[in-house]
Amino acid sequence: AALPLHAGSAAKVFLAFEPDPVPYLRRARDPERFAREVELARSRGWAASVGERQEGVGSVSAPVRGQDGRLVAVVSVSGPAARMGRGGGRRYAPAVLEAAAEIEAALAPRDG
Template identity: 50%
Template sequence: MDETSDSSGVGVLDKAAMVLGALEGGPATLAQLVAATGLARPTAHRLAVALEHHRLVTRDMQGRFVLGPRLQELASAAGEDRLISSSLPILVALRDHTKESAQLFRWQGDYRVCVASAEPKTGLRDSIPVGATLSLKAGSGAQILLAWEEPERLHRGLIGASFTATTLSQVRRRGWAQSVGEREPGVASVSAPVRGLDGRVIAALSVSGPIERMGRQPGRLYGPAVVAAANRLTEFLRSIEESGL
């Protein structure tokens, strides 16, 4: 690696930072990491696996490298991510009310990433761990993140999606989204928007579980509870911002 102003003088650390930076835009195969960083293939692989050991990197269901949960944990511990830290008690309350898994998703590159979750204490689980990277083309969380976007980005997002513009119009009208077997066979979910101080949608708050429990119209059963939880998180974030804390 060339010695530039970006170099810390500690080569292995600089190369690891390059790998993490390459993953900021979303999942990457080893070949894509090599192309993005310019590192030799064995070096890129060795660094990615070492970062995986420390949970700074993990892998998605396709085996691609993605940013790991440890990064979110460190950000929350440092008080840098109020969205995540503020969401945790609300997700736990929603989980306890619905008896289903509760998650918070944020848009990252061309994907959505689970940044916080609360799993049922007992029984069957629809586990989506923190750090999991999911498609923006399917699922109620994807519908929420896309529904209020600018027209150009919305239309691009609909290309190849499992839902339509009509679906997103319905989402905007009723304030929640639902999916049944859309992202994964046998799984249903309901999501609602979390908004920032400017009213922009910054995250999707969701519950998910087996279709046999949630039914074919999960929004009728869980929509009001998910919307109420998302609104509580929105109001709490607004109160923090307005108070200047």
């Protein structure tokens, strides 16, 4: 299933690496706020959302980059917002960033 790029933590990460995110940002419920959150995702290296795609669901996402630094994928964890709790982004970001780093390492060419 295709997911729209105007809501959710994964969308914020995708757009943080998009050369021209403006067309996607315009579709957001609150384009200015979403643009700020995309910029925050770019600067801190991960994004979080609660209830943006589906009521009661939270998520945390991080970029997976290729050796050239370009985005190749986004890794996310999601779950019931009530279980993720307040500050779920800060709580789960280290694990999501670690998973992204492990995927990057697995994608890297190996010698021999």
